[in-house]
Amino acid sequence: MIRHRYIDKLCALAMVLALGLTGLLFFGEALGIQPASAAPEYASRLFDGGRVHTVDLQVEDWAQFVADAPGEEYVPCTAVIDGEEFRQVGLRAKGNNSRRLTEEYGLARYSLKLEFDHFVSGSYHGLDKFSLDASFQDNSYLKSWLVYDMMDFMAVPTPLRSFAWVTVNGSPWGLFLAIEEPEEAFARRNFGVDHGALYKPDYTSLRAENADVALRYVDENPGSYPNIFDNAKFDVDEADQERLIQALKTLASGENLETAVNVDEVLRYFVVQVFVMNWDSYLGHTGHNYFIYEEDGVLSILPWDYNLAFGTYALGMTDPIRDPNVLINWPINTPARGETMLNRPLYHNLMKDNESFAQYHAYFDRFLTEYLQSGRYEAVIRETQALIAPYVQADPTAFCSYDDHLLAVDTLLEVCRLRAQSIRGQLEGDYPATLAQRAEHPGAGVDASHVDLRALGDFQDLEDAKERQDTAMATRTF
Numbered sequence: 109m110i111r112h113r114y115i116d117k118l119c120a121l122a123m124v125l126a127l128g129l130t131g132l133l134f135f136g137e138a139l140g141i142q143p144a145s146a147a148p149e150y151a152s153r154l155f156d157g158g159r160v161h162t163v164d165l166q167v168e169d170w171a172q173f174v175a176d177a178p179g180e181e182y183v184p185c186t187a188v189i190d191g192e193e194f195r196q197v198g199l200r201a202k203g204n205n206s207r208r209l210t211e212e213y214g215l216a217r218y219s220l221k222l223e224f225d226h227f228v229s230g231s232y233h234g235l236d237k238f239s240l241d242a243s244f245q246d247n248s249y250l251k252s253w254l255v256y257d258m259m260d261f262m263a264v265p266t267p268l269r270s271f272a273w274v275t276v277n278g279s280p281w282g283l284f285l286a287i288e289e290p291e292e293a294f295a296r297r298n299f300g301v302d303h304g305a306l307y308k309p310d311y312t313s314l315r316a317e318n319a320d321v322a323l324r325y326v327d328e329n330p331g332s333y334p335n336i337f338d339n340a341k342f343d344v345d346e347a348d349q350e351r352l353i354q355a356l357k358t359l360a361s362g363e364n365l366e367t368a369v370n371v372d373e374v375l376r377y378f379v380v381q382v383f384v385m386n387w388d389s390y391l392g393h394t395g396h397n398y399f400i401y402e403e404d405g406v407l408s409i410l411p412w413d414y415n416l417a418f419g420t421y422a423l424g425m426t427d428p429i430r431d432p433n434v435l436i437n438w439p440i441n442t443p444a445r446g447e448t449m450l451n452r453p454l455y456h457n458l459m460k461d462n463e464s465f466a467q468y469h470a471y472f473d474r475f476l477t478e479y480l481q482s483g484r485y486e487a488v489i490r491e492t493q494a495l496i497a498p499y500v501q502a503d504p505t506a507f508c509s510y511d512d513h514l515l516a517v518d519t520l521l522e523v524c525r526l527r528a529q530s531i532r533g534q535l536e537g538d539y540p541a542t543l544a545q546r547a548e549h550p551g552a553g554v555d556a557s558h559v560d561l562r563a564l565g566d567f568q569d570l571e572d573a574k575e576r577q578d579t580a581m582a583t584r585t586f
Contacts, residue, residue, distance in 0.1 A: 150235040155268035164188040164275045174216045177201035198226025206244035217505040240284040245565030246415045247508040247516035255414040262376040265298040283499040304403025306341040321395045325360035351405040362457045370408040382443045386417035437553030441541040480528035507573045519563040530554045
């Protein structure tokens with residue numbers, strides 16, 4: 109047998125590498141290295157949805173923070189989460205219309221962002237950022253919770269969430285929904301350490317139709333897509349820009365869409381999106397409140413922001429106060445008016461493909477059968493309502509009374525029931541499934557005339573909330 113002269117050295121090197129790998133397996137988690145198959149630690153801590161967590165925000169001058177909140181500037185705070193203290197956490201208000209209207213009505217209950225690596229290097233057990241949603245125009249406190257559960261059910265990558273009882277310098281502030289922000293930790297959890305690029309396209313003005321927010325191809329110049337690239341969650345280079353622009357170009361062509369779009373996942377996203385009648389979204393007038401994930405030139409759309417779902421928001425649509433029948437029977441095949449639909453290629457061009465269109469209907473059938481008609485939605489709502497009931501009753505800054513909350517929950521249940529019934533009829537050809545068909549048969553569909561969508565959250569509630577919040581600010585030392 110011929111013995112290689114370097115065989116001893118090679119064996120020794122292999123031994124060293126094996127020992128090193130063994131060490132990483134034993135001690136890697138302590139060093140912050142997560143196994144590929146393991147959920148991050150924060151998922152089982154803050155985002156254990158089976159209980160209401162506690163978050164105490166320790167801020168030097170809370171009144172000043174509230175006064176400055178519309179500017180969305182970060183201030184340092186100490187966040188005590190379930191008794192565990194984190195110092196120098198970045199804290200700011202969040203939101204677009206909700207933030208503006210909270211200020212306009214003289215309220216103090218802003219939705220918030222907590223960023224653990226804003227002022228110092230750090231994280232919450234691997235989580236870089238989460239938000240605290242104030243349930244603006246959501247008297248049920250459950251709309252976002254429910255929609256994210258629906259997205260989870262349809263296997264769409266979805267932020268983790270849990271309810272949190274928030275105190276400020278030890279004094280009660282209210283019940284909020286803690287939501288994992290789609291940033292680095294979210295991307296690692298859903299797509300692995302070698303994840304792709306993440307964007308949150310957003311408009312600069314409601315008065316203009318922004319082509320890039322609508323994901324329309326403009327040209328090859330990255331400067332033509334400021335609402336996408338200026339809102340990238342990670343550093344973007346020229347190659348990233350080229351891949352995304354090429355994907356938009358392919359999407360605009362309507363051909364070979366599977367090379368540019370994660371078709372199956374996008375269809376599942378739109379099933380839930382259309383069911384919950386969320387028009388403050390890609391399919392609405394504004395065309396925002398979603399994330400785009402790009403990897404290897406293929407696009408996915410991810411869910412975000414559902415406090416105005418279930419027909420509460422109707423800009424560019426119709427007036428839910430006048431006619432809830434219109435929204436609850438809104439057609440699933442043309443879920444936006446013509447001028448909007450033609451400018452939403454991720455939906456419109458996908459649905460022009462017969463195979464994709466048929467799969468969209470098949471996913472709707474499954475969603476109705478397994479999530480709605482099985483009673484799962486009712487169990488999710490009732491179980492969660494029971495969990496949060498004591499906290500809603502004690503909420504000093506709530507946008508609504510407890511009785512209003514109970515009415516909103518019942519209304520949400522009825523809206524889901526009727527919406528499922530309407531869409532089942534649309535799938536079976538009994539009810540209009542397009543706006544053109546509705547124009548021909550305006551009275552067709554389920555009868556939703558007994559439903560008052562204002563019960564889910566209305567501006568009148570904001571006026572009533574002012575007195576409660578003034579009392580909270582006056583009787584507590586923050």
